[in-house]
Amino acid sequence: MIDVKDLAERPDVYRASQRARGAEESRVDDILAADAARRAAISIYETLRAEQNVFSKQVAAAKGEEKQALLAQVKDLAVRVKQASAEAEVAQEALNEGLRAFPNLIVDGVPAGGEDDFVLLREEGVKPSFDFEVRDHLELGELLGGIDMERGAKVSGARFSFLKGVVARLEIALMNMALDQAVSYGFIPMITPTLVRPETMAGTGFDVKHDDEIYRLEKDDLYLVGTSEVALAGYHGDEILDLSAGPLRYAGWSSCYRREAGSAGKDTRGIIRVHQFTKLEMFSYVRLEEAEAEHARLLAWEEEMLAKVEVPYRVIDTAAGDLGLSAARKFDCEAWVPSQGRYRELTSTSNCTGFQARRLGIRERIPERTLEAADGVAEGKAAAAKGTRAVATLNGTLATTRWIVAILENHQNADGSVNVPAALRPYLGGLERLEVI
Structure with a gap:
């Protein structure tokens, strides 16, 4: 499996490798897009989790009607956190699938062609x-x-x-x-x-x-x-x-x-x-x-x-x-x-x-x-x-x-x-x- 971080830093090197193999250069951009989607999904999940933790502390300190209102918000937030977690997993698997099929980066000097x-x-x-x-x-x-x-x-x-x-x-x-x-x-x-x-x-x-x-x-x-x-x-x-x-x-x-x-x-x-x-x-x-x-x-x-x-x-x-x-x-x-x-x-x-x-x-x-x-x-x-x-x-x-x-x-x-x-x-x-x- 290639190093996705290295690909992100040197996409042109990987495009050249794909070109030498006679493979699709666009797969580099596919990997970059999948990685961006993964990072975005993880960011949303982590933001919601942090918000959930804050609400949980507020619920613990609240009383009466305020607590009931917060509990309703926490319940809604829990659903959103679960959904964000699932979306992050899907994004991660989409990236993994792309990486599993992506060939190794060739060494400098390897002849191009078939x-x-x-x-x-x-x-x-x-x-x-x-x-x-x-x-x-x-x-x-x-x-x-x-x-x-x-x-x-x-x-x-x-x-x-x-x-x-x-x-x-x-x-x-x-x-x-x-x-x-x-x-x-x-x-x-x-x-x-x-x-x-x-x-x-x-x-x-x-x-x-x-x-x-x-x-x-x-x-x-x-x-x-x-x-x-x-x-x-x-x-x-x-x-x-x-x-x-x-x-x-x-x-x-x-x-x-x-x-x-x-x-x-x-x-x-x-x-x-x-x-x-x-x-x-x-x-x-x-x-x-x-x-x-x-x-x-x-x-x-x-x-x-x-x-x-x-x-x-x-x-x-x-x-x-x-x-x-x-x-x-x-x-x-x-x-x-x-x-x-x-x-x-x-x-x-x-x-x-x-x-x-x-x-x-x-x-x-x-x-x-x-x-x-x-x-x-x-x-x-x-x-x-x-x-x-x-x-x-x-x-x-x-x-x-x-x-x-x-x-x-x-x-x-x-x-x-x-x-x-x-x-x-x-x-x-x-x-x-x-x-x-």
Whole structure:
């Protein structure tokens, strides 16, 4: 959720953010109008309450006919106070509804535009050249006896699979290598719930009412997560964190679920786009002024993992119109997929600034030096009175099932076997090659 006080002080900045996203700039004015209506309604209510308190004291001191007259006025005033209170609540909810749907303020430097307007930051690695006909990951997986889409569909429907044998071991090895790396950088390992309450899902920035990508269990009013980011963001909901020693970092290992409702006809072959997959997600809680530096660290750790699996990749700065509701900036790492002759996303890392934390009530005590530097910043000034402020949250993928696609295709041999990247071999008992069965 955005900071409405900051929006009121810098409306043109938010209009520019909306323009870059390709969203309606008029929504800024809608928020300002809703906030003005809320403040006006609260002012009327508080004025009437103060008047009611005065009358109550007068009634207590009055006698006889004077008291009866005052009681009649108090009764009428009580009705007006009740009505004003209800109107203030309606105005507050109207503002909250607008704020819940308003996207995060983008970070300076984010490219404007849509999906195709990203900025290429760099390409890393050398694309492999083959002197034989390249096989795609599904054909390779079937030759290795490791991917069974047919039985996945029989058991669960389209876009489900069984990973077995060496491919199942490959996924577990990849996840363990990612977990070891995360722990080495101070992340706390977490096995997270994959079902969450609607307030947790909404608090993270997902639209539980209109998002067709989310699986819902209606009888229990619970939602299957598409990333452990959701559970990790909700983990410290309504808490005050101590970040004086630095960022608080978690590495969430979970199964993830996505309906892929908008992908009919896309990536129907293999495991590039499936309903269920495994993922290790980095999640950081940091101070607001440290968010961009942490974002750079998350990206570097993702690239470190990509280097370990020895696949060529590129890094892109995602355009504003392709950002989700919560992200202020997002970097994607896309690996080269030889069978398709193009790059496909393997990881992404998002800086959500204080957006999720405000929705979930996650705060920190404000350091004195931060208060001193907050002159002119709405959130800093407002928080000074209560001594807390929102923290920043960031997330980044460190490994997921889709990585198998890039590993199999980039390391394939003419006979269908696949060379195991050196860094992964210790996690596969020293296995150097996945052999055709």
